[in-house]
Amino acid sequence: MREPLWEIDRTLKAKGFRLSNPPSTYIGPVFPYGNKVIVEIEISDFSFSELPVVRLIDADELPVQHLAHVNTDDTICYTGQGGLPLDIYNPGGSILRVLEEAKETLERSFADGATAEYEAELASYWKGTTIYVALPSSETNAIFDSELIVFGIGEKQKRALVPTGKWKNAKTSSRQPTTTISFNSTLKHTPAFKSENLADFIDWIKRQPNGPAGLQEKIITSAADSKPVFVVSPNALIGWHPVFPPNIQLLKSASGVRKSFLRKQLVNSLSNVGLRKMTGLQLDLKQVVKRNLYGKTTLIEKKISMVGCGTIGGHLAKLLVQSGAGCEERFNIYDTDILRPGNLGRHVLGYSDLEQPKAIALAEHLGQFHPDVQIAPFHRNAVQDWSSIERSDLIIDATGDYNVATALNELRMNSKRSGDELAILHTWVFGNGIAAQSFLNLNDGLACYHCLKPIFGGSWRQSPAKDVKAPQQIAPANCGEAGYVPFSADAPTVAAALTLRAVLDWAEHQPGQRLRTVTLNHAEGNDVKWTSPKRSNSCGACNG
Template identity: 30%
Template sequence: MDEQEVLRTIDAALRQEGFKKDWSQSAHPYYVGRIERHGLEAEVSIEVPDLDFVDPPVIKLLSRGKAEGKRTPHLLGPDDMVCYVAKGAMVLDRYDPGGTVLQCLKLAEKVLGDGLRGRSDLDYADEFSQYWAAGPSILVDLPEGFRGDGEIFYVGLSRRAKDKLVLAPKDGLPPSLKALHAANRGIKATPEIAPCRIVRVDRDLGADRGGALPRNLRGFAAFLDRIGVAHELKLALEVGTGLTRWIAICAPNAICLAEIKIPKRFDRPEFMKSRKSALPKLLLDRTEDVAVERHLGSPIDERFLYQRNLGTVPSLAGKNIILIGCGTIGGFLAYNLAQSGAGSLGGCLTLIDSDRLSPANLGRHILGMSFLGQNKADGCAEYIREQLPHLAVDGRPVDATAILKSLSGDLVIDATGEEPFSIALNHHAVSQRPNYPPVLHAWIVGNGGAAQVLLCDGPEHGCFKCQKPKLAGEPRYRVMRPDSDNELLRNPACGDGLYAPFPVSASMSAAAFALDLVLAWNSGDPRHRYRTRVLDPDRSFQIKDMNLTPAPECPACQTRAQ
């Protein structure tokens, strides 16, 4: 079916329903008609911007008939676009364009009908944040349950973009955001601030079923009165300078902010200084003249950022985790650990590596050219602090072999991929049990044939050396196929070690594999501590995940037994 046939089919289907094409509104097929079914009377438009039907037709409510003025859920934006299907929730049939537009129209009719009859009042509260938003969103970094005096900080999160507004407690902007502002706006630059009254209510906004959303101070005062916090308005108007006042309402279903814009005629010393205490009364006597712009708050606090994506899996918040090796695996793993909460809520993520980033590393490292010549641990820590607020990330540019005896924390991760170091770390961990943290090893086998991880967290399970008790002997579980070559190449510089060529996908897979086991350990049920993920089946054997049993001839375990 060519494009012209698609257009003719859509036109015939909608004209049969009484819709008329409006050539003046859009370059795409655009029709206007009435819905008069089951007591519902409303005028709507339907536009089909995507003839492949990857995106659904856009349906808007133009008038509500007898229900004019009634609050209705599932309407987005100032032009009342009907939210009748969630993106990706339904596959539309591009080979039946006429039937598809009628199917969408029917769904929109039901959504509108239920809303206009009051059957979807609970949905309005669920979606309240979408209706409230009018101005730009504001980032919100507040401790749990905080109320009282806060501040709006104008923070330069990027050199290229204008300042972003962040709501935080008074004098409570996270140090990481202050440092980011200084890096982007000048070393001595500090964010501009505006006072903001923070109000907290224990019921959903929008659940009271009353009133339109405020556009001026009169409507906002009525809104605050309906939710039982009318007295907070005077407190918000009393503080601050200039012609703007802020108030934030934190509810279970939304964080809504109001920017109160005082008319310019009040910008005189008699109102802003000598008679400042009288300003609230003067404004409240002229509420219709005072505009209010509504903003939606978007949380960026630690609990929200680093837990929401994990669902029921506990985040790494509060844990002290040491990651040794910030190279091809460790660089990606460091960032993944941070995204999972490592370094938040009192915990610390410590990164250890003595190596510097070289041009040869760029093809499979998380850091880019701007970090060339910088220590990898310091560079990864700096990169994480730039991208993710709040986190305590400590880069330590030291040789880990010198501090193996003194490592402490909740978990040590070995991402060096260097067998001699892993054997040394394993020796100290086993010999000092139970006074040494659990150790998780992660490495790539051969030229990206497989990724393996091993958690050593007690004598009842095998240690790293238990995989291959005799250095010159055979491993207990062979990963690489006998006919697979393990190619090692030499760097051009004298003194540089050999390296194994493999794609960056192997590095990322190994890091993700290690993170899965870290999260399983943190949840209290590691289950399989020895895991193998085959990346190249032609080069590697598939090994079943297991708990590695201690090897009777393991020299590390025998040393501990003695």
């Protein structure tokens, strides 16, 4: 590969750039819609693992008043959310692509485009201290009370805006009453937006269409009470603490000052009240879940019960919670066992949970994902609790235990609930980690779990094993621990991922192939095509 610096230097100078700060900072023109703009490009990493920085130097010739995507330090935010792949083997061409992206970014501010672009990134221009916002989205414009909480310990302390009284289990060290103003539509931009005083902020917020009633009154009252104010909208999560001038600070610290007098003095000093700004990052559970399933159906509001909190269930439960289980509806998890030392090699739980009931320990582990997750652990036999779990939308059998799976299958087949009302999904590791499998039963005329092995002692109908007669290896009991089926930790994690995909397909009302197999050990296993087996005439559950 040729020396990248020389190629970049030759390429930029050919475009009218000059070296301004050796070894690799250049100044030169770009031409958005033919208008000359002077920019500076700083290349600090020729592998492009860090992208070049482009700064706006002179934009006097641009026929626009406001420029979007230009930060306060004049750097141009030219990369989209998907990043910007650059070719290290063509450094000159890569730098030209960076300049083209910067030019196109400036062009988006033409023809009043800056307004839409600016509004889309409104919060990034506010430049406040970062906090988390865990407020549910509002369908109406409203003003309501909330709390700014501090949680965590020492240097790991964080702040979050939550509904009043929520996150009681988050081990908070303080709770400060806060006023939240909610808009259900995009906030509009005016030159007063980046103001540093309360008067300009009130002027800006009053200009928003369909603002809630009593807006100015509530803001001034909150400021008089030293309460933070936060604004929540689809395009911005921004707030502030009031910073009082000396005369107001003196009145607030004095005793016997009437609130009405203090408020009057505050109204007369609005332009002198500073704003200690905050910028919010979305932490509402629904938004966290929906982010990675953008446009897809989540598990939010689904009634899900999972039986088995072992090696598959532990990994699967985390994936389910990240997909919406436990959001707006309780996520029930069952297991009769406790965590033992022999479980640690494949389990999501660790040594601090030893001798604890798996369901209870796993619920605590899942609770660390988000304080609003609703997990109900049960250290008891789910089969004997059928009257409760039958009310679920989906039952997941993650035990990998043939007896439990058969018992749950029998109960499901005898249930009067239709497949649209109750689904059951089994998952297991086949043999000694040969494959991971999942099977969905909607009781809709296709096979049930027992149909997969209708004759006790017979073979599985869709076995992934090359030698279907090869016995499963069982590790012998040792030092007080029972025997177990040995397989590596990849098998249960694959089973969990395979099962999550089946769950999400079910949630989309597109269940697809009911029996799914991922073969892991190709020395002992065959690839098995995903299929929806028909019922077996020998199945006692279907034909009994």
